[in-house]
Structure formats: C-alpha cells, structure tokens
Amino acid sequence: MTRVASCSCGKLSITSNGDPTKISVCHCRECQRRTGSAFGVAVFFDREKVSASGISNSYTRSGDSGRSIEFRFCPACGSTVFWMPEFRDDLVAIALGCFDEPSSLVPTQSVYEASRLDWVRFDLNKPGHSDHIGN
Incomplete structure (x- = not known):
C-alpha cells in the first residue's frame, strides 16, 4: 500500500510503501x-x-538517549512532516496527522506515559489498539 503525507500547504510531502x-x-x-x-x-x-x-528545513535535537533526532519541516507553513531518530537509523517517522487518510493508522504503542496528561484516554476496546495505550 502506498500512502502520502504532506504539510499544510502541500509543498513538502513524503510517500511510504508497505505497512x-x-x-x-x-x-x-x-x-x-x-x-x-x-x-x-x-x-x-x-x-x-x-x-x-x-x-x-531541519531542526535537530538530542533525545533522552543522547542521540540526535532530525525533524524535517516545511519552510513555507512550518508543519513538521517527518523525522529520523539516530538511535533507529533504519526508520523514518511520519506525523500521523500529515497522512491523506490517517484513520486506518492505529497506534500500536504508547511511550513516555509518565508525562501523559491525566485527561488523555484511549478507547482500548477498539480493534487494533495495543494493551500499552492508556496505561
């Protein structure tokens, strides 16, 4: 399956193939x-x-691991579309909200739960949700 994600103004996009x-x-x-x-x-x-x-344009910061994360964003509208974590240099992360059809992309994990805002809840009864979400 081919998916396209783009910034708010459409000048920066990224295409992914497969799951x-x-x-x-x-x-x-x-x-x-x-x-x-x-x-x-x-x-x-x-x-x-x-x-x-x-x-x-890019913005690079250090993660908790001490390794860098390079974020790519549109210089026209400022939307962060994708990023590359140094600790997983084989992967590219794409912002869920930038996809043309984000509703089929269901989270499989939830991280940094200690800083999750108390009012954030996920429906764990929906198919495809991981047991880790909302804990």
Whole structure:
C-alpha cells in the first residue's frame, strides 16, 4: 500500500510503501511542545520504503538517549512532516496527522506515559489498539 503525507500547504510531502513497522503515541514534553498538543503520533516506516519531495528545513535535537533526532519541516507553513531518530537509523517517522487518510493508522504503542496528561484516554476496546495505550 502506498500512502502520502504532506504539510499544510502541500509543498513538502513524503510517500511510504508497505505497512508501518509501528505506530507510536508519544507523551514526552518535547512532542507536546513540537505538536502544540497533548502528544505526538509517529508512524514508523523502514527508511528504504519512503521518499520525500519538496524543500524542507531541519531542526535537530538530542533525545533522552543522547542521540540526535532530525525533524524535517516545511519552510513555507512550518508543519513538521517527518523525522529520523539516530538511535533507529533504519526508520523514518511520519506525523500521523500529515497522512491523506490517517484513520486506518492505529497506534500500536504508547511511550513516555509518565508525562501523559491525566485527561488523555484511549478507547482500548477498539480493534487494533495495543494493551500499552492508556496505561
């Protein structure tokens, strides 16, 4: 299956082929700041299964592991579309909300639960949700 994700203005996009390796809800403070929301959702694909088009700027920060994470965002609208974590250099993460059809992409894990906002809840009874979400 081929999926396309793009920024708000459409000038930066990334195409993925095949199924994601995992879909992760992240509650860390950095993802909260990056998204301006309660959490971020990363859809991870093998690096060789994605291709980007358009111009992007990058922002690199250190993760808790001490390794870098390079975020790619559109210089026109500012949307972060994808990122590459150094600790998993075989993967590319794509922002769930940037996909044309995000509803079929269901999270398989939830991380940084210690910084999850108390009011964030997930429906664990829906098919496809992992037992880790919402714990």
